[in-house]
Amino acid sequence: AQSVSQHNHHVILSEAASLELGCNYSYGGTVNLFWYVQYPGQHLQLLLKYFSGDPLVKGIKGFEAEFIKSKFSFNLRKPSVQWSDTAEYFCAVNAKDQAGTALIFGKGTTLSVSS
Amino acid sequence: EPEVTQTPSHQVTQMGQEVILRCVPISNHLYFYWYRQILGxxxxxxxxFYNNEISEKSEIFDDQFSVERxxxxxxTLxxxxxxxxxxxxYFCASSESRPGGSTPLHFGNGTRLTVT
Structure with missing residues (x-):
């Protein structure tokens, strides 16, 4: 079964600082990888996803993530955060091409950005 | 953009009572899900859920839980x-294709269930 680890529970940054949130997964096969974001009082929204191809994927709002297969990692990055990026960020994984496979989430990282 | 909608946004119930959480998935989606997030x-x-039956469930989903379309x-949950x-x-989600396929899950805003 898959599992996901997010190393940072709470990250506090000032505006314009760079961001990197760690995500590692464990699964022996091929996976799809996702980052979801949950703004205060809102639903989970897809930030970006990796299915195949270029391991560096770009998402909405200037976010990107890099899939490093050898490290089982899919870290989220943004060069310059804004106050509006304050939210909870979830890394998620599911097994590729395997019927009935649930999307498994990490515990989430709370990002607080001060202006 | 079409959305998954959930009602109510907050439900308070007493221990031992039955509750039904409702969701309206995106209309052309075929796969439906329930997730939950305990505080913290x-x-x-x-x-x-797919084709009117459960396709996968976790160990959390015991006999006290049921889903229905x-x-x-x-x-509903x-x-x-x-x-x-x-x-x-409790979050409801839906997707066009099966888990492991190429489309992501779309989530609703969630229903906060408080049991007293």
């Missing part, structure tokens, strides 16, 4: 006899 913990998978638009530990945010 991770989002946990409960169940997935009573008509062409609603997808019933908790038969609520316990204090059922207090959580």
């Amino acid at each position: 913990q991770k989002v946990e998978f409960l169940v997935s 009573p008509d062409g638009s609603n997808f 019933k908790i038969r006899s609520t316990k204090l530990e059922d207090s959580a945010m």
Whole structure:
């Protein structure tokens, strides 16, 4: 079964600082990888996803993530955060091409950005 | 953009009572899911549903839980006899293709269930 680890529970940054949130997964096969974001009082929204191809994927709002297969990692990055990026960020994984496979989430990282 | 909608946004119930959480998935989606998030913990998978039957469920989804698609638009989660530990945010999600496929899950805003 898959599992996901997010190393940072709470990250506090000032505006314009760079961001990197760690995500590692464990699964022996091929996976799809996702980052979801949950703004205060809102639903989970897809930030970006990796299915195949270029391991560096770009998402909405200037976010990107890099899939490093050898490290089982899919870290989220943004060069310059804004106050509006304050939210909870979830890394998620599911097994590729395997019927009935649930999307498994990490515990989430709370990002607080001060202006 | 089409959305998954959930009602109510907040439900308070007494221990032992039955609750039904309601969801309207995106209309052309075929796969439906329930997840929950206990305060301070991770989002946990409960169940997935396709073609009017459960396709996968977690160990959390025991006999007190059930799901139903009573008509062409609603997808419900019933908790038969609520316990204090059922207090959580419950998220409904839907997707066009099966888990492991190429489309992501779309989530609703969640229903906060408080069991007293």
